Amino acid sequence: MQGKLSEIDIRSILQLIELGQRTGELFVEAYPSQSTAVDSEVAHAINNRNPDSTEQSWFVFFLNGQIIYAADPNAQLLRLRDYLQRYELEKALAPLVSGAIATANAPEYSYLWALMENHTLTPAQGRSIIQSMVHETLFDLLSLHHGTFIFEIGQPLSPQLTAFEISPLLTHTMKQVQRWKQFYPYIYSTEQCPIITNVGVLQDALSNRTFNKLSKFADGKTTLRQIGRYLNRDILTVAQAIYPYIQQGVLQLTSPEATVQNARKENELTRRVSDHSRFEMRPPKIVCIDDGVAVRETVKHILTQQGYDAIAIGDPLEALSSVFQIIPDLILCDITMPELDGYEVCAMLRTSTLFRQTPIIMLTGKDGFIDRVRAKLIGATDYLTKPFGENELLMLVESYIGSAYVERQQSSTQSAVDQKMKYNLKEQSNFGTINAT
Structure with missing residues (x-):
């Protein structure tokens, strides 16, 4: 099942999955011109949060017509870290190694299970976090009117901690989406950030306890x-x-543009800063898997000239064996190949924890939504359409493991990480419901 949201809405898609008791994954991608529950200005800001990706997307995982998990692939582990602050456990992610229980589309889910397996989180806390993630994702999807979707039947995400019936969730969330509109134009995006503009008035309106918690x-x-x-x-x-306090001018909401861009920088820093030292003593290794001699040798020549350690492999079966010895920092993989296509190669590599986070870029002469969706479904990081130029190839590689990447990480010293940790600790107070009356 696949199509455009202008032809069938999210609610109907979810109802069909429930009625058919389907097991698999739903992938939804917003058009670049629209994001959820926002006007065009905010959509532009949110789309700019990642220069390498102009769309916002979501995964929803089903088992027999029930939702078991929902993911925002753009958020990576930032969302999970936020939820862990409820239990003052956000630091628990730092030393954690993701398990091998989840697909490449759900690394957050894998980390969540790892936290429960080492008894950092209780099953009840894990269920609460997943429930919140599902509600949050459905709110975004039911606010979306323009985009594309594909539902792929497959094996369920395993293991399952909990499951949610779709109909009650739809009824509850649709009411929330409708009520959300009453806050326009003061509140128009979930990514807006409140700031106190009149401390005295707010202190008079709230108890000291509530004011102190809100001010944090x-x-x-x-x-x-x-x-x-x-x-x-x-x-x-x-x-x-x-x-009420926004209407009175006691609180103001800042634009989400700076917020989403800063979040992306923090996310990239957290994910990469611990890895940059592995590039300091050697050039990054890149494997190019392509059965076309001209393509793979040209790619190898271009990358070698730029100082990369490039290895070209024509046989996909040989490549699967070789990469476990080479342990490359990035993989370029053709899609159309004999014996094993690029999708199969990518999916097999993603089952190994060695390559769970390795950038895998698909090289193909195909172009279109279905091919891009399939690449994402099996865990591809990016997509480069043939024919491509030297500059196009180098810019894409540079964005993941190039010299500019290394310089950025080296210039982002450990103090930057410390500052981020201090910020998270400062913001972790759980002060309960804000009393608006």
Whole structure:
């Protein structure tokens, strides 16, 4: 099942999956011109949060017509870290190694299970986090009107911690989406950040305890959605609590543009800064898997000239064996190949924890939504359409493991990480529901 949201809405798609008791994955991609629950200005800001990707997307995982998990692939582990602040456990992610239980489309789920397996989280806490993630994702999807989708039947995400019936979730979330609109134009995005503009008036209106707790979040950096995550409250509850004070001008909401860009920088720093030292003593290794001699040798020549350690392999079966010895920092893989196509190669590599985070870029002469979706479904990092030029190839490689990447990480010293950790600790207070009355 696949198509455009202009032809069938998300609610109908979910109802069909429920009625058919389907097991598999739903992938939804917003058009670059629209994001969820926002106007065009905010959509532009959110789309700019990642220069390498102009779309926002989501995965929803099903078992026999019930939802078992929902993912925002753009958020990576930032979302999970926010939820862990409820239990003052966000630092637990730092030393953690993701398990091999989840697909490449659900690394967050794998980390969540690892936290429960080492008894950092209880099963009840894990279920609460997954429930919040599912509600959050459905709110975004039901606010979306323009985009594309594909549902692929497959093996269920395993193991399952919990499952949710779709119909009650749809009814509840649709009401939230409708009520959310009453806050326009003051509140128009879950990514807006509150900041106190009149301390005296707010202190008079709230108890000291509530004011002190609110002031820790109303710093112009913490989004409404993050506040909801920290407090275990849905976005509508948070919006209702602060709406009267926004109307009075006691609180203001900043644009999400700076927030999403800073979040991306923090996410990249957290994910990469611990890895940059492996590039300092040697050039990054890149494997190019392509049965076309001209393509793979040309790619090898271009990358070698730029100082990369490039290895070209024509046989996909040989490549699967070789990469476990080479342990490359990035893999370029053709899609159309004999015996094993690029999708199969990528899917096999993603089953190994060695290559769970390795950038895999698909090289193909095909272009179109279905091919891009399939590449994402099996865990591909990016997509490069043939014919491509030297500059296009180098810019893409550079964005993942190039010299500029190394320089960025070397210039981002450990103090930057420490500052981020201090910021998270400062914001971790769980002050309960904000009393708006």
